[in-house]
Amino acid sequence: MAAKRGRSAAKKSTTKGKAKVGKVMHEYKHGTLKSGKGGKVKSRKQAIAIGLSEARQAGAKIPRKRKKSA
16 A cells, blocks of 8 residues: 555656646747756757756656666
């Protein structure tokens, strides 16, 4: 039973993260997404990273990207 509870909590944070990334991607496509002190975001990867970062700041439990071992 405890596994079910954990899964639903993970799903909530995932949907929260998806919503935030979706909003950021919308801004990116329309050219209104800015990074830092006002520079436009030029790459899709950078836009996704900004969305995930904002979701983490909002409290979503999104894991960091794992580094590949050599």
